[in-house]
Amino acid sequence: MGTLNYHHLRYFREVANEGHLGHAAARLNVSQSALSIQIRQLEDRLGHDLFDRVGRKLVLTEAGRIALDHSERIFGAGSELLAALRQSSTARPPLRVGALSTLSRNFQMQFLRPILASEGTPITLKSGNTHVLLKELESLGLDVVLTTELPPSGTKSHFAAQRIDEQMVGVHGPPARLNHPTLKTLLRSEPLILPTDSAVRTRFENLVTKMEITPHIIADVDDMAMVRLLAREGVGVAIAPAVVFADEIASGLLATAPFTLDISEPFYAVTLPRSFPHPALARLLRRET
Template identity: 75%
Template sequence: MGQLNYHHLRYFREVAIEGHMGRAAARLNVSQSALSIQIRQLEARLGHDLFDRVGRSLVLTEAGRIALDHAYRIFTAGDDLLATLRQSSTTSPPLRVGALSTLSRNFQLQFLRPLLATAECNVVLKSGNTKTLLADLETLALDVVLTTEMPQSGSTSAFAAQKLSEQPVGIHGRPERLNYGSLTSLLSNEPLILPTESVIRAGFENLIAQLDIRPRIAANVDDMAMVRLLAREGAGLAITPAVVLADEIASGTVKTAPFDLEIMEPFFAVTLPRKFPHPALRDLVQARLPDAPEKSYSGS
């Protein structure tokens, strides 16, 4: 089947609405014979009759009802496209958010909560590594990337990275695992749950080098939801910001060791300058950190 002629489809929609060839022709300001030819050409293209004649009226066949349903969706999508590019749309497209796989789910929820509390648009979430997510951002497959890592140099794109927050990294676990008088003793004797390649991991490696210890790593995890589960179940002590285990800490299931690791984990919202940015994105970023200046990091 060749490509569909949308001019024919528009004429068909008008005939279906009027139920009469003459009235539709008058509304479209074309001759009835010309309109009839257009409808026959569309039926030939689709391979089905679209109307049955009942008295002086035209009634949609089953194929006609299906075609009309698609016609409405096609022309609505076209209207939405025009409204979006004219920035006059009253509805918002989905906000497509990429998040680093090691990023706290609680933090993601905090970021999206203002949008989730409204019915203005829905959210599409994708997790992955920074390289993959930034590639999707470049191809417009994502509107924003939430990450703890700055965009690396070497890209041809000038990413804009705004720091949303910065949180101290601590040691969290079941209370019975935290009965030590010093940081060195705690890290030397208890199994640890660590994220894989991340700002936290780099900071922790520097810390244990300074303390000259070899800790026992119970799990290397690239998903903060799993870090949370393992710490809650007592598999080890989680090296992470408190936001990851906020519910468990609040309930007393997990406690935080009284030692300062002097490790901070930043949270960034990375975007690309666009002529047509998502209308909800700016408000979300400002809601997280209203006074934070935006910094642009060029890949060149």
């Protein structure tokens, strides 16, 4: 029995991910006819059709889904091999960090501080939603994902989620806006800046429901940096962990209301077990939880 042609498998993977022969051909810089021949040769080698044509799209058959799953693991192993070889060279690979877009930049700095002073450890930062970041972690495009959410159950990959911190959520804003006798009057009277973080948002909505108030939400924001800027501008008071406003609180520009919301936000570092993890990662995860 002949060996598998991995050149064909690479072409198949591109077509499967694009779902379109023309788009994949453009990405690979080959003609559609040449690409079609490569796919047909792989199908002949495997003895199964890998695609069904639905309109202009190519949809994976059951055999195609199995082939794609194996090809992702094969090329993922190749990427891991390259990363391992780069580690053995004199040039250090960058630590690739993904962070939930609503995650505090100050918290990200706290996480990275142990290696920021290290010479020769470049860092690549990427923000996005947890689903997209975990997909990139699976494909070895990231070394770690910082998030406030645990990976969903039932995923094929065996993610490891380490809780690295937990902070109380409070009400923060210009001191003049916080001058209220009770939490209820504060939340009822002042315009609110809320992050779209699902866990914090759900608990906050439960809180105001129990208080029987309808708050005036001036801004829904999916970026903590923007939450911070809006609070600095004084457009309202923000619901978030104090770490988001650490510099402004220290300078007196913003303050924290003297009321507790009884809401906490956990912070997780999510990794995927690898034979050759980034050498700087262990130092970042070696902390008290």
